[in-house]
Amino acid sequence: MDAERLMSQYPELEYKFEPLMPEVQKGLIIDQVVYLNPDQRSEELTCTVAEEISHYLTSSGDITDLKKQEARKQEAKARRFAATMLIKPEDFIEIHKEGLDALWECAAHLEVTEEVLRTAIAEYSRKFPRGLTYGGYVMFFRPNGTISMLQPF
Known part of the structure; x- marks a missing residue:
C-alpha cells in the first residue's frame, strides 16, 4: 500500500x-x-x-x-x-513464496521501512503467541523478529 x-x-x-x-x-x-x-x-x-x-x-x-x-x-x-x-498476514505469505528472508529484502518488497517491518513482526508475536493460521499457512512470529511458516499437507 x-x-x-x-x-x-x-x-x-x-x-x-x-x-x-x-x-x-x-x-x-x-x-x-x-x-x-x-x-x-x-x-x-x-x-x-x-x-x-x-x-x-x-x-x-x-x-x-x-x-x-x-x-x-x-x-x-x-x-x-x-x-x-501496512503489513497483513498475506504479506508474510507473499514474502515466503518469493523466497525472501533478509529483513531489508522483505521491507523493500513490501515498500515499508525495516523498522515498521520489525514492529509488525513484534506485534503479531504479541497478538498470536501460539501462531496464526491464515491462507493455508501456519505462521509463528517470534519476539526475536523471526518468522516460521508451515504449510500443512
Whole structure:
C-alpha cells in the first residue's frame, strides 16, 4: 500500500506537505490536519502517513511531550497499529513464496521501512503467541523478529 492510497482511505483528513518541518520529524497530526515532511523516501512517507492516521484513530490529547509516560504509551500504540495496518498476514505469505528472508529484502518488497517491518513482526508475536493460521499457512512470529511458516499437507 502506498501513501496516496492510504490518504484516500481517510478523506476526512487534510494532508499538507510542510517543508519547514525539522528534519527529524516526519509527520504530525493536529486535529484533522496531517503535516508531512516532504523530505522522505517513498516507503518512509507511507509509514509516516500510516502512523499519523493511527494517531487519528487511537490517540487522544496532546502527546507531543514524550517525557510523559501516557504520551509514550500512545505513541507506541499508534506505531504498532500502523505497522499492522501496512503489513497483513498475506504479506508474510507473499514474502515466503518469493523466497525472501533478509529483513531489508522483505521491507523493500513490501515498500515499508525495516523498522515498521520489525514492529509488525513484534506485534503479531504479541497478538498470536501460539501462531496464526491464515491462507493455508501456519505462521509463528517470534519476539526475536523471526518468522516460521508451515504449510500443512
